[in-house]
Amino acid sequence: MKRLNIIAHTPSENTVKLRDAIVAGASDKALKTVEIVTSSPLETKPEQLLTADAIVLFTPENFGYMSGALKDLFDRSFYNILEKTQGLPYALCVRAGKDGTGTVRSVESITKGLNWRQIQPPLVLKGEYHPDFEHKAHEYGQIIAAGLEVGLW
Template identity: 50%
Template sequence: MPALLIVAHAPSDNTRKLANAVLRGARHPDIDNVSVTWIEPLEATADDVLAADGIILGTTENLGYMSGALKDFFDRVYYPCLEKTDALPFALYIRAGHDGTGTRRAVQSITGGLRWKPICEPLICRGAFEEAFERDC
């Protein structure tokens, strides 16, 4: 069974709403035979990534960069996954208080180094929280 890994930093009620929306979407009844797991970035390991057939990354924008938790995740999994996860399909969503540009660029730089394959443009949920962000996720 294909495995989808969600590595999402959700330190607030609103970011948990986004992660839960991603989970609901991934577990939609129209999607059969896919194992879906959400692991917080500080808990996710290289073995989790190596076992995944696809990954969804979620992060807050912190000072124009990804969350420290997602950066820690990348620091720990980068070399163990390098050359073993080429073309891993991934998606990214960012909860951005500002524009999310620096966050997107930083994540794309790391995932590019890993040679992961983006399946869509990053979703950037900008500004004050809106209920539409959940639908978009």
């Protein structure tokens, strides 16, 4: 089994819906060899990052930056995982009220420092909430898990 960790900060009803859509897509019944592990950044321990075969990070845009919860995870984990997760495949999904640029940039600066490998362009769901965001999040989760299953990353 390959392990896909979905680490999602979900402070609102809409972000919960989006996390659930990512998880549902990644949990597609056609995928037989991918185990999905879901946690919030505040619950996630550095050891969980060490056992992941790939990671999906989900964060709302907060003041043009990643959520404080996701930043806390990086603060607690960075030096514990720095040498041990080089090349770790990851993807990023952002729920942005504005444009998400600062959020993407802040996450990418840390993941580049960790030498993680971005496997999909960030999915930035910006502007007023739209139910179509859930469809996009579902597809994103499905693509990441399917790629992991067939060995693309």
